[in-house]
Every structure is written in C-alpha cells, then in structure tokens.
Amino acid sequence: MMQVSRELPSPCWVVLQGGGRIQLDQARLTPDSVVGWRHEGGRVAVAREMVVAVEEREGKPGDAVVLIPMMTGVVFMVGMMVLLVDLAIKLARHPH
Numbered sequence: 001m002m003q004v005s006r007e008l009p010s011p012c013w014v015v016l017q018g019g020g021r022i023q024l025d026q027a028r029l030t031p032d033s034v035v036g037w038r039h040e041g042g043r044v045a046v047a048r049e050m051v052v053a054v055e056e057r058e059g060k061p062g063d064a065v066v067l068i069p070m071m072t073g074v075v076f077m078v079g080m081m082v083l084l085v086d087l088a089i090k091l092a093r094h095p096h
Contacts, residue, residue, distance in 0.1 A: 005028070006029050007028050007029075011025050011039060012036075013054070014053075014055075016051065022044065022046070023039040024036030025039060032048055033045045033047050034048065
C-alpha cells in the first residue's frame with residue numbers, strides 16, 4: 001500500500017469501521033492517520049487502520065453562494081410567467 005501524505009478538501013467526510021462518519025475541515029491525510037478539525041469544533045486524529053474511506057467533494061463553498069440566489073431568481077421568473085399566462089387566458093375568455 002502506497003503511503004500518501006496530502007491535504008484534503010474542506011469539508012471531507014471520514015468513514016470509519018462500523019459505519020460512523022466524521023465531517024472534517026482543514027484535514028490532512030498522513031501515512032498513519034487522518035487529522036483535521038471537526039465540523040462542530042475540536043481537533044481530531046483517526047488512525048488509518050480505523051478509516052474505511054475518505055469522501056471528498058470537488059465543489060467549492062462559494063458555489064452555493066452563487067447557486068442559491070440564481071435559483072431564487074429562476075423560481076421568481078417562472079412564477080411571474082405563470083401569472084402572466086393565467087392573466088392572458090382570463091382576458092381571452094372574458095374580453096371587455
């Protein structure tokens with residue numbers, strides 16, 4: 001088994017033997033352990049023998065900052081279109 005030492009993206013999830021999961025920020029994989037800060041606070045180190053997997057996500061935290069307002073705008077625009085179509089249908093049925 002190749003011994004690797006590298007930084008892990010924040011956040012990452014360490015899957016333990018028995019199925020437990022720990023979310024870590026500012027984590028590092030070393031030849032003998034995974035060390036980092038618990039998402040809830042506090043430093044933690046887990047022996048690699050206890051680690052089944054390390055789950056890493058490629059997305060950046062800033063992605064959500066852009067995505068949430070964009071999705072809000074899309075929902076607003078769809079709602080406005082539905083109202084306009086409804087108004088057009090009512091006007092077509094009951095011309096004054």
